[in-house]
Amino acid sequence: xxxxxxxxxxxxxxxxxxxxxxxxxxxxxxxxxxxxxxxxxxxxxxxxxxxxxxxxxxxxxxxxxxxxxxxxxxxxx
Amino acid sequence: xxxxxxxxxxxxxxxxxxxxxxxxxxxxxxxxxxxxxxxxxxxxxxxxxxxxxxxxxxxxxxxxxxxxxxxxxxxxxxxxxxxxxxxxxxxxxxxxxxxxxxxxxxxxxxxxxxxxxxxxxxxxxxxxxxxxxxxxxxxxxxxxxxxxxxxxxxxxxxxxxxxxxxxxxxxxxxxxxxxxxxxxxxxxxxxxxxxxxxxxxxxxxxxxxxxxxxxxxxxxxxxxxxxxxxxxxxxxxxxxxxxxxxxxxxxxxxxxxxxxxxxxxxxxxxxxxxxxxxxxxxxxxxxxxxxxxxxxxxxxxxxxxxxxxxxxxxxxxxxxxxxxxxxxxxxxxxxxxxxxxxxxxxxxxxxxxxxxxxxxxxxxxxxxxxxxxxxxxxxxxxxxxxxxxxxxxxxxxxxxxxxxxxxxxxxxxxxxxxxxxxxxxxxxxxxxxxxxxxxxxxxxxxxxxxxxxxxxxxxxxxxxxxxxxxxxxxxxxxxxxxxxxxxxx
Numbered sequence: 001x002x003x004x005x006x007x008x009x010x011x012x013x014x015x016x017x018x019x020x021x022x023x024x025x026x027x028x029x030x031x032x033x034x035x036x037x038x039x040x041x042x043x044x045x046x047x048x049x050x051x052x053x054x055x056x057x058x059x060x061x062x063x064x065x066x067x068x069x070x071x072x073x074x075x076x077x
Numbered sequence: 078x079x080x081x082x083x084x085x086x087x088x089x090x091x092x093x094x095x096x097x098x099x100x101x102x103x104x105x106x107x108x109x110x111x112x113x114x115x116x117x118x119x120x121x122x123x124x125x126x127x128x129x130x131x132x133x134x135x136x137x138x139x140x141x142x143x144x145x146x147x148x149x150x151x152x153x154x155x156x157x158x159x160x161x162x163x164x165x166x167x168x169x170x171x172x173x174x175x176x177x178x179x180x181x182x183x184x185x186x187x188x189x190x191x192x193x194x195x196x197x198x199x200x201x202x203x204x205x206x207x208x209x210x211x212x213x214x215x216x217x218x219x220x221x222x223x224x225x226x227x228x229x230x231x232x233x234x235x236x237x238x239x240x241x242x243x244x245x246x247x248x249x250x251x252x253x254x255x256x257x258x259x260x261x262x263x264x265x266x267x268x269x270x271x272x273x274x275x276x277x278x279x280x281x282x283x284x285x286x287x288x289x290x291x292x293x294x295x296x297x298x299x300x301x302x303x304x305x306x307x308x309x310x311x312x313x314x315x316x317x318x319x320x321x322x323x324x325x326x327x328x329x330x331x332x333x334x335x336x337x338x339x340x341x342x343x344x345x346x347x348x349x350x351x352x353x354x355x356x357x358x359x360x361x362x363x364x365x366x367x368x369x370x371x372x373x374x375x376x377x378x379x380x381x382x383x384x385x386x387x388x389x390x391x392x393x394x395x396x397x398x399x400x401x402x403x404x405x406x407x408x409x410x411x412x413x414x415x416x417x418x419x420x421x422x423x424x425x426x427x428x429x430x431x432x433x434x435x436x437x438x439x440x441x442x443x444x445x446x447x448x449x450x451x452x453x454x455x456x457x458x459x460x461x462x463x464x465x466x467x468x469x470x471x472x473x474x475x476x477x478x479x480x481x482x483x484x485x486x487x488x489x490x491x492x493x494x495x496x497x498x499x500x501x502x503x504x505x506x507x508x509x510x511x512x513x514x515x516x517x518x519x520x521x522x523x524x525x526x527x528x529x530x531x532x533x534x535x536x537x538x539x540x541x542x543x544x545x546x547x548x549x550x551x552x553x554x555x556x557x558x559x560x561x562x563x564x565x566x
Contacts, residue, residue, distance in 0.1 A: 025297050025298075028162060030297070031297070032295075032296050032319060032320065032323045033319070033322075033323065033554070035297060035323075035327075036322075036323050036326050036327055039327060040520065044520070052299055052300055052303055052327075052328055052331050053300055054300075055298070055299035055327065055328075056298055056299075056300045056301070057297060057298050
């Protein structure tokens, strides 16, 4: 899943090393609209419902954290 | 009231226990804030800087920022907020350009790199407390003194420092106050960068009205945004158009829950699609929805409650208390304008800036005899409503017939399959220009060009309907999320 999420992230910005980057939100690499696009892609790709409580910087700061969020939401479903 | 800091001193006596500022899970009352402001002003006074010295501050959504801002004002110096993301080199450059006496920042700037004294923002509140004692006396700044220098990136791309007197700051702040009829118990959520003109004015309006401001670091933490609305019982929010769009896309239902709690939402500073206005009206039927027109050079000159007055496309309301708005021709001569006789918007009154710092030629290009001549195309209707149709450089001129791209875009955005769009001029084979439309489709939609043309024909004159329509993946945006019209193709 991590590989696929990194592909999606590369579609948003392809100049970031998503294997090491852990402050996508905190360092302003992704802006509000990148998050809107990413959330929409994740919803479509994994058929999950991402609610406001999930929209925190921690959940989106790294590919690994995004992957963990998707897995958590899939398990809850 | 001659200055915002004077209002702070009044409310410190009148309602000392009222919370003035909330940020980073901390809060400070009017009484405490006034003490710290005096302490910081005393610290600055002891430095013996010449009156009117520039003090640059790397901004942050924090209480210390409010302490330093009003402390600088009270000491008779000029407050210069800088972007929160600025690095050491940028700090040094701006400090040198301004001949700053002091820099307040959370950065390590090597000694000798800069002439100005450097104070860590972490130390501001401790310094303020150490320097405070009972019985401090200050002369409040007078209306003509420079209050702030706000940096703005103009269409030329070069950063300009807008100098605002205390008179202008109070006048603009009153416009925000009266334009939105700020309630006495207001709690204002400000998630936009506090060094931006629209955001710092919400800090000022809260102090001018003795109410509370909640500072939040941006819109990316959407959970926190809603937590704050709930926890602090927020009654008004500053939301730039890009943030409105994001909330409508990600959190429409959550925002809708607060229709009864929210007195108003203040939007401004960029083109605001009519479709987003309509959507906000639907989900927040009990909330006043203001669009404010203005700039750093002449702030909040008009406000328009689009929740009450539906259907006036491109309307920016009537002039606010401290601004005169009139329409001029290319030679800056006032004209009687109308929908069919448009001109350029000009502004006079106490809201007008003093000029750009150290840039007399740039200043002359926009400010003359107390009038700011904008590049905004508009007109005033018979009832006194002002309409802003777009920027002069963006207007498409087809053999004398003029098309404001925003007018076309507002119509196209109402078409159900369209997520975003931009209208612009492209060269035609005859050596002239024609309007072209780039559209971003909503997920899963396909473009029915004939149907879209029919939709446009219902709302636009024939010459305004784009000759070429192209589907694109995305539109170019500037770093602050606005449409980058220069890079459309």
